Amino acid sequence: MNTFLHDWGLAVITFLPLVGAAVMMAIPRAEEQLQKIVALVASTAALAVGIWILAEFDYDRAGSMQFEINRRWIEIIHSRFSMGVDGIALPLLILTVAIIPLCVIYSWNHIPSPGNAKAFLILILILETGVIGSFVAHDLILFFVFFEIVLLPMYFLIGVWGGEQRQYAAIKFFLYTLFGSALMIVAFLALFWLSGANSFDMTELHNAARVPGALSNTAQVLIFGGMFVGFAIKVPMFPFHTWLPDAHTQAPTVGSVILAALLLKLGTYGFVRIAIGIMPSYASHKWAPVLVVLSTIGIIYGALGCLAQTDMKRLIAFSSVAHMGFTMLGISTLTDFGINAAIFGMVAHGLITGMLFFVAGSMKERYHTLELKRLGGLLVSAPKMGWILGFCSMASLGLPGLAGFWGEFPAILAAYNPAEGLSKALFRTCMVIAAIGTVFAAGYLLWMFQRTSFGTPKDEFADDPHITDVSRPEWIAWTPLLISIVLFGFLPGLMFDVTNPAVKIVAAAAGIGG
């Protein structure tokens, strides 16, 4: 059995959700209960395989690719079906397989209008396949294919089940991302031809790109630029972030959760694994100042954006821009310290902001509005949910002892001492500004918590019987996330130990040590 896992485990975990989606397509739409069960079984099965991989993973070799698959795929373009997982991909893989079943459970009684559980859940499962595949692909073309699979289901999730402005948000999301991927694939192709690797395998490209004289400095910078646009849109980094508030605000709750927890991570993961992981250090060093400046602007801009919002969901969306700014700040230092922090930050942001969107969605269902000035007194009308919101806000602002802290604080710290060859003055300036950003974060999150939860409920909702406390599916979906936030807050080593060996290799490959 174990050899099977080592030979095929990643293919199984990638395609299990797709099999579930295929089964669901064969079941008539009227059998709604059955549809939900199949979706739950498929996503839980993927989770089970994920846990099994977690158990079988060789932590002493966390720096190297494991569970490798390498099969013939498209011979003529030298692209192979090659997958693998190392310390960087493992946490994100597990995050993905854990979040989706929780989303399915949350959807049990919450299929947003206009209904149609079948289509809704099928799209989520297809989405899961795309995200898992992107995290485990070890071939650029395969990565690209999975990266794009994500696009359509999300477009439909936003466009069909979203809010008032859903069509605008859906098309904006789609076109933005498509534009980014077009430049990205051109960069991939240029890398392929110019490096002379004759393969799209990430390791081989990495080696070929380092042969002296293989890539001119200009080519390096341009190729990195193409990748930068593709990934920066996905992250999203300032100034490519404008699709995010619309998409987040309009998406159905589960869509927002998946978007925040998983989809944004594809961008940052791409930076670590592909842009910095493959390109020679010259390109990374040329682009690092751009990254650090843009992420610092993102941190401040996101925070100021939050303070200007009147809608709770939009506020959380802008906080994502700020948080992903911290992640990118860590990455831009090109040190193992910073990149470790970034990966921790990705997972922490996935857990925390995912939770915030869950709570916001549940509140929207009860209040039918998320306008901050109409909300208030959540702690009175639904105390448990109020406390959960408070807990998540604390986690999100980076309270020590909760997961958010370990993504933010080390990232800022890393900027004090960026990789050799990068301007210390610039990075330290950005560090100071980013640190101020954390104060803003505390400001807007506490402000949001205060506006929604303190005081007494507004008259219109004072005796509203719809405002009930946390329901059972909500408890089941949320408890694992809440526990993880505390667990990783107290024992950050759980993740740092896994990511560190792999990150060291990436950081060393960028031509620098930690």
Added chain:
Amino acid sequence: MGGLIAAAGWAPPAMDWHALAPEVILAAGICVLILVDVVLLERGKAFASAISGLVLLAAVVPLLTLAVSDDTSRSLFGGAYVVDRSALLLKALFIISGYVTVLLSTNYVAEGEYWESEYYTLLLSSVLGMSVISSSRDLIGIFIAFELLSIPSYMIAAWRKRDTRSQEAGFKYFLMGVFATSVLLYGMSLLYGASGSTLLSKIGETVESGRATPAVGLAILFVLIGFGFKISAVPFHSWAPDTYEGAPTPVTAFLSVASKSAGFVAILNFVFYCFIQNSSATDVVVPVVFVLSALSMTVGNLIALKQDNVVRMLAYSGIGQAGFILAPLVVAHDRLSDALPSIVVYLVIYSAMNLGAFGVVIAAARKTRSAEISSMNGMLQWAPGLTVLMSVFMASLIGIPPIGGWYAKFSVWRSLLQGATGWSYALAVLIAINTAIAAAYYLRVTKAMWFEEANDGDVTPVDVPPSLRLALAITVVATLLFGIVPSLLTDAAAVPLALGH
């Protein structure tokens, strides 16, 4: 008589019947159809569609046996007719496209009170012409095949004879087609005059030797323009939208896929056998192709944005796609082994996804009696299966992995970037921009189907007859399969050409 022939030293050419079997079967099938119509009269109508379907399937059999036989490059009639693996792949494309068209037509023609057996006779004749043009390596062969595939299509474009728009469609198509033919013929006669031979390979030698360059340059221009009408490349595209909208929808599907591919095949034969071996010819081909390609994709896509009718939108999108398909020709002279397969791959995938899209339009129109995009509103509620299929085809046309179209576009991109000339980089960038433009209008269709409410709340399901189901199944399987496992297609298309390069 026999003595006379012997005295003239004439011997009948050696016939390779195996190589000719697909065409023979098609020709025999056409005769059977006519006979059935003449003998059984009204009663024969019921069999016409079935017979033509069977004939087309029967014609696939020799293609398979030829593909597995040892002799994969057969040359007949002194090199005027060549059956190699790329010709086989293209014949398979035409015959299977023809089969899908028959499936799309079955209910449409039977329920519309049109002439039935004549329709199928003409359709098969057109497919026969396409099959011949894939193998022709001779001016006369190409011309006859080209007319054989064109003339029947003028007639079936006007098949909805009680509708003036259909008459306009056929007439416009006919006039433009005849004009194109005359331009083409002029180009061909110049080529013959310059080289003294009708064989493409002989003409290629003359072109290579650099003799008579001005005449050859003019000839190349005329030939490209002549076929440019067929593939509806801008600025020779003006017939396409009106013809597509007015013609019966299955015929439109056929024109936009098979007929267009045939035009491309003819261009490929000319470019690869005549024009690429000499730098002065390349000097003509590359700029002309660049202009045609850049204009087609940009103009086609921009006008498609404004369309409210699905069929017209697909017509303009087909013009845009023609620009993509032409693009690799600008690097053909030094990237032959990449440019040709990428065009063939594109044609195959384009045919599958476009036929599929038309199939859905035909199926949906059975309920809505309309081809307006707004008539597809709320299709998710009244035809979820068709909605998913159409979304797959639209996603494929945009080029989203892992659905077929991505690989087509990718392979074009790949050969352009590999070619690494100023022309090719410019086209690669244009394709990137046009992909984003095209996404906007393809998404309008998905938007109507998924996001809008059904018109008047009418959610009665649509009845899709079995033949249409089969057509949709064939096209969706092909579209998905070629996207997920492109090597199925590339292995067949990447055959080195018997060119002596």
